[in-house]
Amino acid sequence: MEPPRLLVLVLATGLAVASAARADEPPAHVVLAGAASDTLAYGLDRVLPVAISELARNDWTIQRTDSTGHACRLVTRWKPLKHVLARFFLDGVMARCVVDFEPVRDGRTLVTIQGGLASRGDLEASPAFPAAQATYRRAAERWLEGVQGALASQDRQASRP
Numbered sequence: 001m002e003p004p005r006l007l008v009l010v011l012a013t014g015l016a017v018a019s020a021a022r023a024d025e026p027p028a029h030v031v032l033a034g035a036a037s038d039t040l041a042y043g044l045d046r047v048l049p050v051a052i053s054e055l056a057r058n059d060w061t062i063q064r065t066d067s068t069g070h071a072c073r074l075v076t077r078w079k080p081l082k083h084v085l086a087r088f089f090l091d092g093v094m095a096r097c098v099v100d101f102e103p104v105r106d107g108r109t110l111v112t113i114q115g116g117l118a119s120r121g122d123l124e125a126s127p128a129f130p131a132a133q134a135t136y137r138r139a140a141e142r143w144l145e146g147v148q149g150a151l152a153s154q155d156r157q158a159s160r161p
Contacts, residue, residue, distance in 0.1 A: 029118060029119050029120070029121065029122055029123055030116055030117070030118040031116070031117055031118075031123050031124060032114065032115070032116060032117075033095065033114075033115035033116060033117045033132065033133050033136035033137070034115050034133055034134070034135075034136040034137025034138070034139070034140045034141075035112065035113065035114045035115065035137065035140060036112070036113050036137065036140035036141045036143070036144045037110065037111065037112040037113075037144075038110075038111055038144050038148065039104060039108050039109070039110045039111075040108060040109050040110075040111055040147070040148060040151065041107075041108055042107070042108065042109060042151050043103065043107045043108075043109060044070075044072070044101055044103050044109045046151060046154075047101060047109045047111060047147065047151065048072070048101060050147055050150045050151055050154070051074070051099060051101070051111065051147050052074070053150070054143055054146045054147050054150060055074070055076065055097070055099070055143075057146070058139075058143060059079065060076040060077075060079070060097060061076060061077045061079075062074055062075070062076055062077075063075050063076055063077040063096075070102070070103050071100065071101060071102045071103070072100075072101050073098060073099065073100050073101070074097075074098070074099045074101075075096070075097075075098050075099075076096050076097045076098075077096065078094040078095070078096045078118060079094060079095060079096070080093070080094055080095075081093045081094065081095045081117065081132065081135075081136075090117075090119050090121070090123060090126055090128055090129070090132060092119055092120045092121075093117060093118070093119045093123070093132065094117070094118045094119070095115060095116065095117055095118075095136065096115070096116045096118075097113055097114070097115055097116075097140075097143075098113070098114045098115075098116070099111065099112070099113045099114075100112045100114075111144065111147065113140045113143055113144060114140075115136040115137075115139075115140055117132060117133075117136065
């Protein structure tokens with residue numbers, strides 16, 4: 001039996017896929033953080049390995065991959081939020097990413113990255129919460145720009161004589 005294409009792409013990039021049984025459990029209070037979405041002018045077969053590489057470059061580890069029909073989803077493990085002030089004001093704040101890929105017409109791919117934040121305390125009640133959300137939203141936008149830039153760089157290298 002042939003392994004699912006998504007799993008083959010994940011393994012081919014060298015990015016570790018953590019077992020769900022071993023994944024750290026997030027703190028009790030989880031909220032949605034920033035999101036970013038863009039339709040890229042590339043097919044899923046080109047976008048997915050680059051997206052995985054960009055996640056790895058940003059120290060994310062994939063916990064789970066899901067594929068249904070033509071769309072797929074990557075879910076990262078929880079990790080401490082890097083923003084120093086957010087970590088200081090938000091007790092034990094952790095972050096994760098959920099990235100959805102959906103092929104659309106003309107060989108393009110809709111990519112949506114949605115963040116989650118978790119903490120032992122009530123995140124929404126903290127005065128630092130809006131800053132944490134804005135930080136995560138900017139990080140999601142930068143990640144998408146990184147994916148787009150890496151794909152464009154591949155195109156430039158391929159067109160060189």
